[in-house]
Amino acid sequence: MELRFDDVTVALQGKTLVDQLSLTAGSGRVTGLVGPNGSGKSTALRCVYGALKPHGGAVWLEDNALAELGNRRAARAIAALTQESSSEFDFTVAELVELGRFPHLTGNQALTAREKDLCRDAMERLDVAHLADRGVLTLSGGERQRVLIARALVQEPAVLVLDEPTNHLDVRHQIELLSLLRTLGLTVLVVLHDLNLAAAVCDRIGVLSNGSLVRAGTPAEVLTAELVREVFGVEVTVVDHPLTGDPQLLYALTSDRRSSV
Numbered sequence: 001m002e003l004r005f006d007d008v009t010v011a012l013q014g015k016t017l018v019d020q021l022s023l024t025a026g027s028g029r030v031t032g033l034v035g036p037n038g039s040g041k042s043t044a045l046r047c048v049y050g051a052l053k054p055h056g057g058a059v060w061l062e063d064n065a066l067a068e069l070g071n072r073r074a075a076r077a078i079a080a081l082t083q084e085s086s087s088e089f090d091f092t093v094a095e096l097v098e099l100g101r102f103p104h105l106t107g108n109q110a111l112t113a114r115e116k117d118l119c120r121d122a123m124e125r126l127d128v129a130h131l132a133d134r135g136v137l138t139l140s141g142g143e144r145q146r147v148l149i150a151r152a153l154v155q156e157p158a159v160l161v162l163d164e165p166t167n168h169l170d171v172r173h174q175i176e177l178l179s180l181l182r183t184l185g186l187t188v189l190v191v192l193h194d195l196n197l198a199a200a201v202c203d204r205i206g207v208l209s210n211g212s213l214v215r216a217g218t219p220a221e222v223l224t225a226e227l228v229r230e231v232f233g234v235e236v237t238v239v240d241h242p243l244t245g246d247p248q249l250l251y252a253l254t255s256d257r258r259s260s261v
């Protein structure tokens, strides 16, 4: 399913946080949202998973404006891993993952055998099956993050939005997670700070600055030295990855100790 921001504006306390954003996350594609701190990335995502209503414009899921879809249909179609996603209750990992089925259940309906298999598969894919009986409050940050992604997958959404999903993950789990995102066949909208990971995983990238979209396109079209200088204020050298051809950014520290000794 295609997800589309159509002229979306969010203003809070007299400040425009997202300004006339128009951006499409193609069906079955991975679309990245990058930009400096405070540029409006999380605010834009909040309009997708229903935590915020745009003050202007609309978010569309195919031909349906999200605002008119109804909470239940939206909750079935869209799964979110957000900066607020967590659990204050000490569910076990297996219980928390099973909660991903909640939008599909009516009343106290028990999970079917298929749904239990789905939960087991998701835990295995995210490398948390061995933690099934652990309390989620006892997990490390990276383990908890992977459990929350498993919970999002068992929801069987059409659209998956993720805000900084690689936070807390070691490099192996970062690569595994982003590789997984590419195989799901879902419409994925992901906020990433690491521009090299964004270049590797995204089909298209939108760049936000001060709430406005400054460029959208393929990683090669977007991640140029000029854009990174203009938007992030950082000098980079852009090279092609020798194996994949993806653009990769090489950074140098502004004061390199080694050159001054």
Ligand SMILES: Nc1ncnc2c1ncn2[C@@H]1O[C@H](COP(=O)(O)OP(=O)(O)OP(=O)(O)O)[C@@H](O)[C@H]1O
Pocket: 012, 013, 015, 017, 035, 036, 037, 038, 039, 040, 041, 042, 043, 044
């Ligand atoms: N409820 C709110 N009321 C007022 N200002 C807010 C509110 N929520 C966010 N902001 C401000 O809106 C701006 C955009 O915030 P947002 O969290 O969307 O940025 P971001 O690009 O996701 O940043 P980061 O990379 O730091 O996570 C920031 O200046 C933030 O302080």
